Amino acid sequence: MRSNSLYIPQPTARPGDNPGFDHLAIPAVGETRRPEIFDSESQMRDMPFGLVRVLDEEGQAVGPWQIDVDPEQLRAGLKAMVKTRLFEDRMFRSHRQGKTSFYIRSTGEEAIGAAQSLVLGKADMCFPTYRMLAWLMARDYPMLDLVNQIFSNRDDPLKGRQLPTLYSARDYGFYSLSGNVGSRIGHGVGWAMASAYRGLSDISIGHIGEGTSAEGDFDEALTFASVYKAPAILCVTNNQWAISSFAGIAGGEHTTFAARGTGHGLPGLRVDANDFLALWSATSWAAERARQGYGATLLELFTYRVAAHSTSDDPTKYRPKEEAGAWPLGDPIARLKQHLIRIGEWDEERHAAMEADFDKEVRQAVKQGEAVGTLGKSKPPVSEMFEGVFEKPDWRVLEQRREMGL
Amino acid sequence: MxxxxxxxxxxxxxxxxxxxxxxxxxxxxxxxxxxxxxxxxxxxxxxxxxxxxxxxxxxxxxxxxxxxxxxxxxxxxxxxxxxxxxxxxxxxxxxxxxxxxxxxxxxxxxxxxxxxxxxxxxxxxxxxxxxxxxxxxxxxxxxxxxxxxxxxxxxxxxxxxxxxxxxxxxxxxxxxxxxxxxxxxxxxxxxxxEVPEGHYTVPLGKAATVREGGDVTILAYGTMVHVALAAIEESGLDAELLDLRSIVPLDIDAIVESVKKTGRCLIVHEASRFGGFGGELSALVQERCFYHLEAPVARVCGWDTPYPHAFEWDYFPGPARIVAALRKVMEDIDGEL
CATH class of the missing domain: 3.40.50.970 (Thiamin diphosphate (ThDP)-binding fold, Pyr/PP domains)
Structure with a gap:
């Protein structure tokens, strides 16, 4: 019966409540089937309500989405994730020390960037969200360049023009980030259309958060991807929280985000994004589908945002402090490590040594960046402010630069 | 076209x-x-x-x-x-x-x-x-x-x-x-x-002098270039008409040169006046040509209303409004405005 009031969705737990995810009804490992890439969307309508999982609780790879991955690649993924986490924790502290204005961590979501970066090719382009540093780490982007960007110092590769963490790294397949969320997922579709237009086999992978999937940009991107059969992968990273708004505020109570594809005629897969192998398998499947001309796939990357949204909010003000620990799908680093150890390709000793190495590498990069200068202590030449507005500056820019005595 | x-x-x-x-x-x-x-x-x-x-x-x-x-x-x-x-x-x-x-x-x-x-x-x-x-x-x-x-x-x-x-x-x-x-x-x-076959370009940022004149400079673009030309004919004035062709990049040199020569400036556009591009043009002209100006920079624009259907020709800045503005801008600065 309709109650005489406006319905406002509420999360199951707020600060002071016991955290709980029982309402999520997570399918068991191995339960969700693996369709063929050439199956039509209408043959895959159950998929948005399943969950692609490979790793079980013991760290074994099981079920139809199991995939053979070279252990070297698995170790590369583990390294990228560990490096990302250590780096981000260090940069978070740098922010607290006033060395930068802003930082945003991807804690708990590192598998996404790491796996997809390794699965996709050098000529493919990622249109990332700001929680995908692991993509760059997996491709060995120079750590010092990251630090310099974050400190906006003299050696900032983006010349002090962009907010910390909003990187651009074309040679690493990483499209220019921006702070207005969602507005680049359509660029990914356009990129894929361009690739098809030119007869290339490159694909694009675009990301958006579950909160931002409420923007028109998302539906527009899906429409174009569907209409023109763009060789693209579109991902909704559902980390349960958009700052303080739970996924229900973006419509997550009534259906899955993967199911947003159905109305557009695009297959949607829900993927356990804390499961490195599930991400590897589902991304490979969608990439193959795109490359072979079957069109775009929507992936819902099901995860949990362990960290705050950014350095500007305190999550204990809007969700239970213990909620991250209660996330039923564990931690991506711990799970891949467990798997590697189980298959005899890794051990605690090597893990500890790797952590120590990365800790050293991070410290060294931060030290070098600090030697160049932290925010306010060093910056690129002010003339850089006037560069890059257009290919060639017009008289306004030239006059204003002169006005500043540059 | x-x-x-x-x-x-x-x-x-x-x-x-x-x-x-x-x-x-x-x-x-x-x-x-x-x-x-x-x-x-x-x-x-x-x-x-x-x-x-x-x-x-x-x-x-x-x-x-x-x-x-x-x-x-x-x-x-x-x-x-x-x-x-x-x-x-x-x-x-x-x-x-x-x-x-x-x-x-x-x-x-x-x-x-x-x-x-x-x-x-x-x-x-x-x-x-x-x-x-x-x-x-x-x-x-x-x-x-x-x-x-x-x-x-x-x-x-x-x-x-x-x-x-x-x-x-x-x-x-x-x-x-x-x-x-x-x-x-x-x-x-x-x-x-007359449009040639094949490839040619007209550079961005170069205004065209549609009509040379010494009395007053009119800055316009798009449809209003033709409307302004008709208004000049009606007014009998020796006005100079610049077609800006691109507003970014803007041919500031052509504008300044013309206004310094004529000492008067009228800006015409279809868009509503308040916050319109004419405001920017007017500011630039007074910043760069103030001591050459013999009258305030004037604007003839669409009114500050939504574009009205039945009132198309009441809203549209047609030749009559431009002629009236030209007459006013030609009055001596010490005279009645």
Whole structure:
């Protein structure tokens, strides 16, 4: 019966409540089937309500989405994730020390960037969200360049023009980030259309958060991807929280985000994004589908945002402090490590040594960046402010630069 | 002008395989104003195709294509419908080069019919040039003749930065001078209606002196160039008329030179006056020509109302209002204003 009031969705737990995810009804490992890439969307309508999982609780790879991955690649993924986490924790502290204005961590979501970066090719382009540093780490982007960007110092590769963490790294397949969320997922579709237009086999992978999937940009991107059969992968990273708004505020109570594809005629897969192998398998499947001309796939990357949204909010003000620990799908680093150890390709000793190495590498990069200068202590030449507005500056820019005595 | 634009697009598609055209109804049908007529048939489906009614999606995908290295030319069916694409143009296209330190650029061209005079009411008549001119990183071009339309459009597409290309729809089929009660004129016989075959460009940022004169400088673009010319004839004044052709980049040198010569300046545009591009022009003229001015800089613009349907000719800044403004601007500064 309709109650005489406006319905406002509420999360199951707020600060002071016991955290709980029982309402999520997570399918068991191995339960969700693996369709063929050439199956039509209408043959895959159950998929948005399943969950692609490979790793079980013991760290074994099981079920139809199991995939053979070279252990070297698995170790590369583990390294990228560990490096990302250590780096981000260090940069978070740098922010607290006033060395930068802003930082945003991807804690708990590192598998996404790491796996997809390794699965996709050098000529493919990622249109990332700001929680995908692991993509760059997996491709060995120079750590010092990251630090310099974050400190906006003299050696900032983006010349002090962009907010910390909003990187651009074309040679690493990483499209220019921006702070207005969602507005680049359509660029990914356009990129894929361009690739098809030119007869290339490159694909694009675009990301958006579950909160931002409420923007028109998302539906527009899906429409174009569907209409023109763009060789693209579109991902909704559902980390349960958009700052303080739970996924229900973006419509997550009534259906899955993967199911947003159905109305557009695009297959949607829900993927356990804390499961490195599930991400590897589902991304490979969608990439193959795109490359072979079957069109775009929507992936819902099901995860949990362990960290705050950014350095500007305190999550204990809007969700239970213990909620991250209660996330039923564990931690991506711990799970891949467990798997590697189980298959005899890794051990605690090597893990500890790797952590120590990365800790050293991070410290060294931060030290070098600090030697160049932290925010306010060093910056690129002010003339850089006037560069890059257009290919060639017009008289306004030239006059204003002169006005500043540059 | 429609044929000139079509010829520009045909030339671009012929010469550069990285150019492609898409927008609502531009493919098979050739566009609601026929600017893309025949291009799909001649150049193939993938060179000129229909897009969903999704201006935001059209702009977003074009930016992605441009970042890949193509030169997409997108049509927004009416400039009144460009606002769903505004975020993409402002937050993305305009800033991509700057924020990525040249790693990614957006050499796309956004064509859109704009302006009034066709009884299009609020949703088929607006002139949004000022909101684009305000955005750092965008260029805004407005032709007034067939010759310029072709040359400017080719130049716009060949730019390595995003260009908003506003086509005065009332000029599509003839040089409308604001005398709406008279019979519609075609471009036939107009000196700038002769359009060469093949490739040529008219550079962005170079104003055209449509008429030389010593009494007063009129700054105009688009349809208002022709309306101003009619007003000059009616007034009997020896006015100098500059057609700006692009408002970003702006030919500031031509403006300053002319106003210093005449000592008076009248700015004419169809868009509403308050916050319109005339405000910027007026500020620039007084900053740079103050001691040469013999009268306050004047503006004749659309009124500060939405574009009204039944009041088309009451709203439209026609020759009579321009003549009145010219008379006033010619009064001595010490006299009654």
């Amino acid at each position: 429609v044929q000139a634009l079509n010829s520009a697009l045909d030339t671009l598609l012929t010469n550069d395989p990285d150019t492609l055209i898409y927008g609502e109804d531009v493919g098979y049908f050739g566009g609601v104003f026929r600017v893309t007529a025949g291009l799909q048939e001649k150049h193939g489906l993938a060179r000129c195709f229909d897009a969903p009614i999704s201006e935001g999606g059209i702009a977003a995908t074009a930016i992605g294509m441009a970042a890949h290295g193509l030169r997409p030319i997108i049509e927004i069916q009416f400039a009144d419908y460009i606002l769903p694409a505004f975020d993409q143009l402002v937050s993305e296209a305009a800033r991509l080069r700057y924020r990525s330190n040249d790693e990614f650029t957006a050499p796309l061209t956004v064509r859109s019919p704009y302006g009034g005079g066709i009884f299009g009411g609020q949703t088929h008549s607006q002139s949004p040039e000022a909101i684009f001119a305000h955005i750092t990183g965008l260029k805004t071009v407005i032709p007034s003749t067939p010759y310029d339309a072709k040359g400017l459009l080719i130049a716009a597409v060949e730019e390595n930065d995003p260009v908003i290309f506003l086509e005065p729809k009332r000029l599509y089929n003839g040089p409308f001078d604001g005398r709406h009660e008279e019979q519609v004129k075609s471009w036939a016989g107009h000196p700038a209606a």
